[in-house]
Amino acid sequence: MSASTKFRHLALTVAAAAVLTGCAGPNPRDPYEGFNRSMFKFNDTVDQAALKPAATAYKNVLPSFVQTGVSNFFGNLSDVWTAANGFMQGKGEQGMSDVMRVALNSTFGLLGVLDIASEAGLKKHNEDFGQTLGYWGVQSGPYLMLPLLGPSTVRDTVALPLDIKADPWGYKDPVNVRNIGSVTRVIDKRASLLDATSLMEEAALDRYEFVRDSFLQARESKVNDGDGPRGGKDKDKAKPAAADAENGNEAAPATGEAIMAAPAADKNASL
DSSP: OOHHHHHHHHHHHHHHHHHHHOOOOSSTTOTTHHHHHHHHHHHHHHIIIIIHHHHHHHHHHSOHHHHHHHHHHHHHHHHHHHHHHHHHTTOHHHHHHHHHHHHHHHHTTTTTTSOHHHHTTOOOOOOOHHHHHHHTTOOOOSEEEETTTEEEEHHHHHHHHHHHHTOGGGGOSSHHHHHHHHHHHHHHHHHHTHHHHHHHHHHOSSHHHHHHHHHHHHHHHHHTTTSOSGGGTTHHHHHHHHHHHHTTOOHHHHHHHHTTTHHHHSTTOOO
């Protein structure tokens, strides 16, 4: 059984277990809080013992231009699935823009190492199949903390296997190069979130609640393109997150996804 298949089964099994065994909690969006807190503690232990030290060394040792090149390379790969989800959401103009990004960066940008498209004014987007389901009205369902994969929801957990399957890096041969690249991708993502998680660790009284609430807020804003729920209901609730994103103030959403979410922060990461 391939690694990606194992993780798909793991994600779906955890979602099913949480639904079957969870007890109602005080937060209506987090009815499985007991289970989620256990997974949060497990993920935090793994992060503190392995992932965060590796990311810290990566950030301190490698030149910044190398880190930027690694991030750009994998970001270019993720633009492929972003474009597909843009089209599935009926965003033709955005989808074509993302296709052009991939074309420019894969050629003139040396396989994506250089982000030529952004310099040319083509905005980078981030879309996945969970967002596509949400765009067409599928409710997020309860919050879930997945082992190793981090914060999610029932809807996003169901969509995750397709996100993984659609990742171009998952088909890279030979396998040892693919695995090395996958590990590098995770460490690079975690390194980019070091400052955000350090801020959270210093400021948050209850890190679990901070991660949950900021993740759900950021996710809702992404699904609805910062415009609030479909049909305009509670539209004003999404405006602060959208305004923060426009002003580059993404510290809270970033920390919400960062604590142990690095393996899943990029939903298209090869596993």
